[in-house]
Amino acid sequence: MRDALAVGPDDTAARERTLLVSWLAVLSRCVGEPEASTAVAGEAGGLDRISAVVADVTWAGLGDALRRVPLDGRPHSAVDARGTLADDTADLVVRLGPGCAGLELAYDLAHVSHHAAQRVLGYLLHALGRARTAPDATVDLGDMLGTEERRRQLVELCGARVDNGPDGFVAAFQSRAAAVPDRPAVRHREDVLTYGELDSASRRLAHRLRGLGVSGGDAVAVVSDRHLDWVVAMLGVLRAGAVYLPIRPDFPPSRVRGQLDRADCRLALTDGPGSTLMSVVAGTDGWSGTVVPIAEPGAEPVAVDLPPPAGEQPAYVYFTSGSTGQPKGALCAHAGMINHLWAKVDDHGLRPDDVVTQTASQCFDISLWQVCAPLLVGGTCLVVDVDKQLDVAAFTALLVRHEVTTIQVVPSYLEVLLTHLETGTVRLPRLRSVSVTGEALRSDLVRRWFAVLPGVRLLNAYGATETSDDAMHEVLDGPPERDLPVVSVGRALRNMRVYVVDERLRLMPEGARGEIVFAGVCVGLGYLNDPQRTAEVFTTDPYHPGERLYRSGDLGRWLPEGRLEFLGRRDHQVKIRGLRVEIGEVRAAIAAVPAVIDAAVVAVGDGNRARLVGFHVATDEITPDDLDKQLAARLPDYMIPAHHLRLDALPLNDNSKVDMVRLTRLAQEATCGAVAFEPPGTAAERRLAMVWSEVLGLPTERVGRHDDFFESGGTSLSAVDLLTRLKHRLSLADLLAGPTLREVALRLGSVDSDPAAG
Known part of the structure; x- marks a missing residue:
């Protein structure tokens, strides 16, 4: 690469500036932001920070903006691109060689592999070529990936191509039923x-x-x-x-x-x-x-x-929350359905003697595979009532009684279940596989799981209703090797393609953040009778002409080992109790209440602690109960805010838009109950407040003795968590009957002092 910048000896400053401009363009593309920041070695040996907006500017214009930066041949370091260009850190230094005769890239092999460094060098040379050949063009790196990286993303990181055969689920079930007519297919309570x-x-x-x-x-x-x-x-x-x-x-x-x-x-x-x-x-x-x-x-x-039905025929429609205020119906075909079912059979290793719990709401798409996947192999589906799920002791007893082998839970419930199992009072000898979905799966929770149940597989599932449910699995037979706060979402399922792209659907470099998009057989048919919203997120796959692609709105990046890391949302969609909620739909429902003239909604907390807080500006006084009643006529219960706050006006930021940061701060301050604060008054209340705060994700000092568990953001699932941490000395009925901290502490005291209570 010694001749990459070979120009006249008097052009040193211009070459340095071209190098810096090109490097900033690479960083901007790799972090997915219009503004890029790098560091330049200072005269005293320190580092000077340089930032620039790379969007909507020409290469020459960007160079002119950096003319005031005295470079003098100093190296340019990628320290600000940590985690985006290489394996674990971007411990890279870019500099002109002696006498400006060429380009050098220095890196620490303890942090950066040769492969990653070569990729980065390729990006930089690509950018230098564009900057030098078309300086008056707008900064744009186009398709900057090399041949090998492009092939890896379009072939190696996609799911295996598998022939699902001519039969969809209907024909496959009929064939299985004819073969094993006397085997139990579905159980519910005592019925079969x-x-x-x-x-x-x-x-x-x-x-x-x-x-x-x-x-x-x-x-x-x-x-x-x-x-x-x-x-x-x-x-x-x-x-x-x-x-x-x-x-x-x-x-x-x-x-x-x-x-x-x-x-x-x-x-x-x-x-x-x-x-x-x-x-x-x-x-x-x-x-x-x-x-x-x-x-x-x-x-x-x-x-x-x-x-x-044929594979291309529509099979089902699930309505999901819509940002416009109206739910949208995701329509999927039989071909996508059977592909997903076989993927579940494969990765869970389902067999004829397996029993799979059906626990999801019928309006949640995972309910479909929980019923249908075991029916493909001659297994049994066990339909579990909600009250059994909310009592973790009853749930585990059910698993033992019916010799359940496969379950699916959200991570927050997995933690509740694990806390119960860690007591050693119950064993699940038949359990072989657990699917986890709906929320980020923490690595520390996975390590705890395998410490207690080393032989029980965890399957971290990720996808969207629009892609026939899950599109990716991370299959774990032991603790994750990579030390990340949350587990990756793994690899694409059979006959699926997953890309990480920019806003123009161009492939992002490995390790760089971009939008996660899906292609392949599982991509749904769009939103039922809704061509406008269908066109917004369903389009043609540019890498497989004639095939369809779904833009998820999720952000992620490819890890060096070829696993996908989920990095959140690019919009205002959140997960409440594991279910997808568009903030815009909740806001629209509040705004539709008579007397409300403006509204906003924010989410606070995460996992089972996540809750919505609604703000409204109204001409008349509206009580929280009135709002709840009005919203109950429009929204399912999980979409109704846990708190309602009235403001004289919604706060605005410097751009005259609603200041969501300030509203989030107000919401966090207001989620400890509506009554006058009084700190815990007894030792029992103080001990309970510590557990209470952990379950709800609140500072202990903000938990008062008159706070209501449910008004403070508690849900049925977090109630299960609380009761589990209290070792089931109280029931859910006890908590519902007296949900304040003071009442719960008194009830615990009476139970603990009752000789017959043990």
Whole structure:
């Protein structure tokens, strides 16, 4: 590379400036920000910081802006690009060689590999070439990756190509049911359906739907709690070639009506609670579709199967939170569905003797694989009621009783479960695999897990509803090798491609932050009957013409070992109780309340401590209870803010936009209860306050004796965490009956002093 800057001997300053401009352009691209910062060795041996805005400026213009920087051949260091260009640190120094005869790159092999250094040098030479050949062009590095790195990202880092065969889930299930008709397929409480019974019931329902006028591709709502009939309904809809649309019976009627209208759904299958909800939707909200019960006692069996749906046909739609204030229905095809199911079978190692718990809400897409994946291999799905999940002792007892082998939980519940298992009072000898999803998985939690259950695999799952659920797995059979705060999300699943790109869908260098996008068979069909929002995030894969790509809005980077690190969101989407929530939808719901003239929402805390805080400006006084009631008619419970704060006006920043930083600070200060603060008054209250603060992520000194656990941000899941840390000396009913710190401490005291309480 000695001749890379070979120009006349009098052009030393110009060459230095070209080098610095090129280096700043490389750094800007690698950190994904318009402003780049580097360091230049100072005359006294120290480092001087240099920053520049690289966007919307020409190479020459950027050089002119740096003319005041006296360089004098000093080296340029990448110390400010730590973690973005190389393995662990960017311990790199770039400088002109003696007499400015060439370019040198110095690096510490303890931190930077030869491979990483060569990549960085390639980026810099690419930038130098652009800066010198077109100085009046806008700074733009284009496609800066070398051939080998480009091939690695487009081939090696993508999922394996696997032939899923001609059969989708429907045909595969029918084949399995014919082979093992007497095996238990689904259990709920004391009830069970064998494969033969589930096959017969779902076939009969599919024919019944066709008789009611349902055609292929029509949306059919299943408004039901989770039980055996719900599973029959799910399979019946799929077997009819219709689109499965799950709806919880406790959802607000107006929200349900909006989903039905968006899906152009004219038929709903219901159980008892679902029928009650749909009578309101049909009455108050004026929906004119048909409501029929799932169960049809005394119906004659049907022997003939309908033709199974083709892979490109739509299979299901799940409505997710929408930033515009309206939910959007992510529509996915049978081909993506079966691909994801087989990936779950592979990475969990599912076998005919496996029992998989079904714990997710029916309106959460992971509920689908929890039911269907075990049915592909002759295993059993165990539907678990919410009350059993919220009592960790009852949940573990259920796992033991039914010899469960595979479960899926959010990381915050994994910690609650692990805390219970660490007591040594219960063992799970049949448990083999645990899927973790919905939140970042902390490495310290993983190390704790394998210290207690060294033989139980953890599978960190990551994806999106728009990509047929999970698109990546990090499969862990022991503690993670890399010392990161959170576990990576692993590698792409079979037949999936995952890229990290810039705003123009150009591949980012390995180690550089960019947007995570997905391509391959699992990419969904878009948002149902919503072409505008579909066009915003679904597009053509530039590296595989004719195939589709989904822009997730998530940020990430490739680690040197070829694993993807998740780095958060680029927008205002958050996770509450593991569910996706668009801040804009919650804000719009508050703003729609009569008398409210402006609103804003922020999220505070993380994991199971994450909670929403709403701010409103109103013409009249509105109590938090009034707001909750109004929002309950528009939003599911997990999207309703834990706190409501009234302001005379929303604060603005220097750009005249709502100051979200200030609102977040106000929210954090206000999440310790609405009553006058009084510190814990007894030793028992002080001990409880320490546990309370850990569970809710609050400073101990902000926990008062009159604070209500749930008004302070507590959820059903964090309540389980609290009760587990209190060694189950209280029940959830006890906490609900007296949720203040003082009441809980008194109840603990009475339990501990009762000789019969042990």
